Amino acid sequence: MTQKKDALLYVGPATLFLFLVILVPLGFVAWTSLHTGDSWSFAAYTQLFESVLFRRTLWTTFEISILASLGSLLLGYPVALHLARVSARKRAIYMVLVLIPFWTSILVKSFAFTVLLGRSGMVNTFLSWLAGSPVEVPMLFNRLGVMVGMTNYLVPFVVFPVLASLLAIDRSLYQAAEIMGAKPPRIFFRITLPLSLPGVAAAVLSTTVMSMGFFVIPALLGGRQDVMLSNLVDFYTRETLDWNMASAIGVILLGIVTIAALGVDRLQKFGARPRTAAV
Amino acid sequence: MNDSTLLDPQARAYGNMRTVIVAIVLVFLLAPSLLVIPISFGGPGEITFPPRDFSWDLYRQLFTSADWVGAIMRSLRVAVLTMVIALLIGVPAAYGLVRYDFPGKKLVLLLVMSPILIPVIVISLGLYLYLSRLGAVGTVSGLVAAHVAYVTPFVMMTVMAGVKKLDPALEFASSIMGANRRTVFFKVVLPQLLPSIGAGALFAFLISFDEVVIAWFLTGASTTTLPVKMYSSIQWDISPVISAVSALLTFLSILFCCLSVWLQPSQRTE
Numbered sequence: 001m002t003q004k005k006d007a008l009l010y011v012g013p014a015t016l017f018l019f020l021v022i023l024v025p026l027g028f029v030a031w032t033s034l035h036t037g038d039s040w041s042f043a044a045y046t047q048l049f050e051s052v053l054f055r056r057t058l059w060t061t062f063e064i065s066i067l068a069s070l071g072s073l074l075l076g077y078p079v080a081l082h083l084a085r086v087s088a089r090k091r092a093i094y095m096v097l098v099l100i101p102f103w104t105s106i107l108v109k110s111f112a113f114t115v116l117l118g119r120s121g122m123v124n125t126f127l128s129w130l131a132g133s134p135v136e137v138p139m140l141f142n143r144l145g146v147m148v149g150m151t152n153y154l155v156p157f158v159v160f161p162v163l164a165s166l167l168a169i170d171r172s173l174y175q176a177a178e179i180m181g182a183k184p185p186r187i188f189f190r191i192t193l194p195l196s197l198p199g200v201a202a203a204v205l206s207t208t209v210m211s212m213g214f215f216v217i218p219a220l221l222g223g224r225q226d227v228m229l230s231n232l233v234d235f236y237t238r239e240t241l242d243w244n245m246a247s248a249i250g251v252i253l254l255g256i257v258t259i260a261a262l263g264v265d266r267l268q269k270f271g272a273r274p275r276t277a278a279v
Numbered sequence: 280m281n282d283s284t285l286l287d288p289q290a291r292a293y294g295n296m297r298t299v300i301v302a303i304v305l306v307f308l309l310a311p312s313l314l315v316i317p318i319s320f321g322g323p324g325e326i327t328f329p330p331r332d333f334s335w336d337l338y339r340q341l342f343t344s345a346d347w348v349g350a351i352m353r354s355l356r357v358a359v360l361t362m363v364i365a366l367l368i369g370v371p372a373a374y375g376l377v378r379y380d381f382p383g384k385k386l387v388l389l390l391v392m393s394p395i396l397i398p399v400i401v402i403s404l405g406l407y408l409y410l411s412r413l414g415a416v417g418t419v420s421g422l423v424a425a426h427v428a429y430v431t432p433f434v435m436m437t438v439m440a441g442v443k444k445l446d447p448a449l450e451f452a453s454s455i456m457g458a459n460r461r462t463v464f465f466k467v468v469l470p471q472l473l474p475s476i477g478a479g480a481l482f483a484f485l486i487s488f489d490e491v492v493i494a495w496f497l498t499g500a501s502t503t504t505l506p507v508k509m510y511s512s513i514q515w516d517i518s519p520v521i522s523a524v525s526a527l528l529t530f531l532s533i534l535f536c537c538l539s540v541w542l543q544p545s546q547r548t549e
Contacts, residue, residue: 003379006460010375011387014368014431018391021428025405026397032408075304082301085294096540097305103532103539104312105489107509108525112311114513115318115522122314155308184293213398215492220513230400230492237404237496247408250401261396 026254033247044248054232054249061228064143064218065211068150069204075151076158076203081192083159084166102156110220113149114140117221145221150211157210158203165199166192205264209257229253312529319526323519337523347508347520354505357419358488361426365483369431370476373438374468378447392432402429403496410497417499425497426487433486434479437543441475442468478542481535489528 036043048054079098083091101109116122117139127135139145169192177187215230222228227235229249236246322334341347376388394402406425407416415421445468453467454460469476491506498507505524512521 004381007375007379007381010371010379011381014372014391014435015387017368018393018428018431021406021424022394022397022402023390025402025409027405028408028412029401029405075307078297078300079304082297085297092540094305096536097309099536099540100533101308101312103485103536105506105525105528105532107489107491107506107513108315108528108532109311111509111513111517111521111525112315112318114517116311116314152308152311155304184290209396213400215400216510220510230398233400233404234495237407243408246404250404253398254401257396257398 029247029250029254031247032243033251036244044244045252048245048248048252057227057229057232058252060226061212064146064150064226064228065208065214068147068154068211069208071147071151072154072158072207073200073204076155077162077200079155080159080162080166080196080199083163098156098159101152106153106216109152110149110216113145113152113221117145117148140221141223143222143226145223146218146226149217149221150214153217154207154211157207161202161206162196162199165196169195202264205260209260209264212257212260213253312532315522315525315529319522321519321522337520341520341523344520347505347524350503350505350508353419353502354488357423357426357504358484360423361430361487362480362483364423364427365431365434366476366480368427369434369479369483370438370469370472371464372431373435374442374464374472376435377439377442391435394429395432399429399492403493406493407496416497417502419502422494422497422502422504425493426490429490429493430483430486433482437479437482438472438475441472445471474542478539481539481542485532485535488531 033044034040034042079094083094083098086094118124119136119138119140121139123139124136127137139148173191173195174187177191182190212228213230214228215234218226218228219231219234230253233246233249233253236242236249319337320333320335321337322332323336323340372391376384376391402425406421410416410418410421413421449471450463450467453463458466489506490504491510494504494507495510498504509521509524512518
């Protein structure tokens with residue numbers, strides 16, 4: 001009995017606070033999405049699925065999220081691999097280099113990219129110098145700008161889980177493979193890659209889920225074709241004051257993310273099982 | 280293993296290739312954070328890199344603008360309040376969730392961790408609808424409450440990791456020696472947790488200080504925080520002053536990053 005009372009004393013305040021400040025507002029979103037005027041109705045949802053703007057945005061959100069996630073995997077995997085190979089002391093230094101962008105404000109990065117990727121920005125200046133003639137590649141307010149911004153944000157979220165699963169690989173496997181005469185590519189494809197797959201899967205799914213809710217990067221670095229669901233929520237809430245529609249989009253976004261997160265959870269349990277059994 | 284790979288020329292070639300790729304990725308990761316520093320010394324003209332001449336003009340402009348200074352002070356106040364409240368509710372909750380079993384524990388854990396999973400735009404919309412009903416949109420207390428809920432899971436993750444490393448025998452021993460529960464928590468548990476609480480505090484402060492989406496929904500014209508001001512400024516009129524703000528934020532991030540690594544040395548080797 002005292003056990004339970006103690007637990008309540010420790011956990012109670014936070015639980016109550018989050019109930020009032022997270023769960024109740026979520027209830028408001030669900031309630032608002034189902035109320036048009038004074039009565040219950042699915043009008044907002046049917047209206048959304050008939051709207052070309054919503055369907056296009058939904059598609060764009062999926063497309064950008066998946067591409068950004070794969071892009072950051074491509075960039076993050078070699079970094080994780082390198083961190084797993086170097087000595088602990090060097091790894092600490094590299095970790096700081098990955099953590100600095102991780103801790104940097106997304107607004108600072110977005111601002112820096114608007115300067116770097118602009119028409120006469122540093123990247124275009126460099127390309128012009130390489131080409132020997134003026135080059136103006138449009139890199140801002142389009143898909144490329146969004147992808148650059150998003151992968152930059154997501155890479156640390158790939159490095160951490162992949163590094164964890166790379167460090168969990170038994171080193172004697174490498175030694176055995178080398179003694180048997182396996183060359184580096186073979187070692188990579190037969191040992192490193194398959195054994196790091198749980199980390200890779202966790203990284204890809206979690207970065208995809210994270211990307212679904214992105215707001216600042218598509219708003220600041222993207223164009224009109226790169227509007228994502230979050231931006232649409234903002235549009236309906238603040239521009240057209242249609243809280244009904246905004247809430248319905250919020251519920252749909254939450255639904256998508258919840259389903260994906262359940263998938264991540266399943267996958268992690270699935271990935272953890274054979275590994276613990278093997279050890 | 281390292282010795283044998285050094286002998287094999289093919290392995291060495293792959294190693295070199297990896298180093299080059301990693302260097303390119305790290306430059307890509309760090310460039311936006313670091314380039315704002317030289318840009319911020321470029322003077323009040325057009326934003327360029329590399330800057331044409333060195334000057335403190337942008338910083339002077341920043342600190343003489345009542346608007347910007349007001350936003351910075353407001354963000355500081357919100358971040359400090361958020362940090363304190365999040366620690367007050369998050370640290371005991373983290374301890375309780377690791378040490379005690381009670382019915383509904385999984386649900387409680389899901390609830391307190393949910394702000395990490397739920398898209399921040401949905402949280403912002405919900406709070407906007409909720410607070411506009413209460414007439415609290417645009418108030419500092421509304422924003423602080425929202426930020427506390429948003430950062431508490433990050434505080435709890437850090438502190439829970441710390442509690443898991445504690446030896447329960449110490450708490451047990453002190454209670455056998457006659458210490459009551461309060462003494463055990465304050466004299467035995469808290470002192471050992473200080474590094475993780477410190478790291479959690481850093482997280483709470485910086486996340487709140489940099490947070491833009493919730494603040495974008497919940498602040499009014501007179502309660503604009505620094506990130507909201509930056510956001511609308513980048514979107515509508517890129518004023519060169521932003522580069523000075525950005526450089527200051529980058530310094531803050533580097534400082535916090537180093538502090539967090541110093542506070543949690545175990546994470547470096549794991």
